[in-house]
Amino acid sequence: MTAPSIERPRPAHPRPAFWQPHWQAGFAQLGPAFVRQVLPTPLPAPHWVATSAAVGELLQLPVGWQQSHDLLEAFSGNALLPGCQPLASVYSGHQFGVWAGQLGDGRALLLGQVQGQEVQLKGSGRTPYSRMGDGRAVLRSSIREFLCSEAMHALAVPTTRALCLTGSPAPVAREELESAAVLTRVAPSFIRFGHFEHFAARRQYAELRQLADFVIERWYPHCREQADPSGRATYAALLREVSERTARLIAQWQAVGFCHGVLNTDNMSILGLTLDYGPFQFLDGFDPGHICNHSDTQGRYAFDRQPAIGWWNLHALAQALMPLIDDAHAAEAALASYEAVFTEAYVALLRAKLGLARPCAGDADLVQQTLALLAAEQVDWSIFWRRLAQAAGQDDYAAVRELFADRVAFDAWLLRYKELTALAGQGFEPDLMLKSNPKYVLRNYLAEQAIAQARQGNFEELQTLQTLLARPFDEHPGFGRYAGFPPEWASRISISCSS
Template structure:
């Protein structure tokens, strides 16, 4: 059994100023456990922006001590690693107790929790090995940073380290560890866990902890019993979640496994598994090979989030103690999602003000794209440049039957005839990325990384960090995916 977190192995030269955080909630919320070392670790990828947010010293990625710490081979000074327990619904079915089966919370510093993913077995690993593989770790590292650059709320990734240690998945792969950060990794499933076990004291302690840290405005709504505060908390989580899903839909992002244990209580994109950015626009696209029923298809994501929020509401009922109040707390979800989504889509169209007819214009564009499965990212980027040049021929070329586009374009131009074209184009070019993490681009970087070459990963990281810029000379990364890209199969295995 892995040792508890009293090991004296420490890593320098970084000594974080750890803050009291999740661990203060007590032993019912998790178990202290040491990471399991990996042989011959090496750096795969690092993020200077995340490092700066944590206060890491210059040149930190050249430190063998920090390489060891972020692989789980040594402890950062003062760290007491913790695996948290939670439960949840997976593919719509109650799964019971789950927990951090391969993740360890090292602590909280600079207002951010630092967590290792893939650092070995924990008391919550069930039948798993506690490991992550190089393939999925690179995908998470790149995608979390890419979504952040797109303005989508998300956890972040400080680094990925690799090891030649073998890990068995569909085939034999090699191990890796992602160091990821977030204000909190608390999930809907944490609340479901304590509610399902009727541990109402722990449930209240958890809710109070989250409200005090991230939803302090909800404290002002509490009555003598505190119940109104919990209903306000549910409403605030619901509205954050609605805005998150609106962002996903606007950038064409499929999460792929929206279980309640993968839903952030802070409205962040959490747990990167079988995700995908859309190529051709197929509203019913299923990016997860394991999702045989299509529960988490792209166009179902708003409804699934709504269903998951009802699970959270049920978990909070012992605190809210008023079914009508809980129902009312969730009642704003649809309007908030619709408003946020329409606002994002207006920006993609360069609409400088809200006008009657905007929603119909958006729906008309979506219907056109879906009819021929036109490439999502390329359509919007070409439309942006067309607004600059007032030449829509490159957009028209995307359609085999352009008559529908011609009719839509006429409607679009009539609606925007009074608007400043330069301002419209500027807004569009800042709202429609040229570069997204397509599956085939990730696969190419992974293939090179397996050979010990990380230049492709670094190129992608650079492009995705500034996805709205042109990056002359790298146009191939913004082109149509190759034919083989449609055969990439992504499952929950990672």
């Protein structure tokens, strides 16, 4: 496929660049079977929308980079950083359980690797893999991804990060005309399950092995400790590592009430990171079967199906790695720990939310009883847990009890809760609970309010959310309304795959 003809952008200023990164060898070294060089498509009149000082520090950007016009141009696709050769990578994947064939970075460009982190522009124009798309991102979805990736990091959930977001008045056609935006996102790697599926499906086994060896060398070197001259055990060990990382990741999603919305295999990270924030949602009322993506008409990616979908996607990865593992029993054995790792991680996270610092007899049963109690009345997920953390510290559960219409059921649960801690010989640990139950999460309605203001050129609400979500376990006096119940209209917000 021939790359589209794109005019090479010119730097807005002839003076030396504000930032001259030291690019490190990374994914690009794999060669032309994996990536294509392509220039970003310039955007008119770009402006800053949001920046992350923490990610700037991670990349060791110079002080004051948020005011640099040179970087504004570079992170909008209007100029190239010194030594930068942007790349788009090819991958394939299963979408909604159906093989979709070749996909790839249709609107993302890898600028390079700095400080061990890949830096990528999302929304910077067409690539050889855009298919029928325009390669653009819109302000609405870009704000959501910027806020959520940084919020997830603050919740200690593995995720890609967001360095900055720029906007432009350029129109982009989606379900309606919207304005364009470019998100600069950062991760140790953006390699997906779909990268492996691509080369396996095309029987390009040399490239498949090259990719697997690259991943093992960079992030899973201990997999080579297997005493196996053929190397098959090494690739089975890689599959096991990815499986267990994925299990722990999804356990963390379930514990914070996070719905991904589009768990296609091309949206699954080989490093166990939360990748590609599309129609995501943090739960309001606890409905285990909640579907956050209105494009998901069959409910494939409902909240309570996420652990099973992770398992399904890992089987797709296992199938892709079979030419290297060459042993179905070894592949099955590599995936065998998924359920146990997920359950152990999930129960441990819920145990901490309940204030139990150590495992004890009956804790898994209490977790299930708690989930059933919340589901029966679809009690607000975040508010219940935060109030419980505060109640345990004061031994006053009135504010928790008022969340339930069936007070008898709640009282019975509370009795079991107190009895368990007494029998286990450990009291509640309010500090652990407060550090395990965030007060602030990125509810859909909060994002919508920030987006509405941003469309008018006002980024104050976005900045407020960024501040609160960066420290979600703190009280933030004066901002309690951001942790309150969602308004009635929040239930009518519809999020789809369109972005």
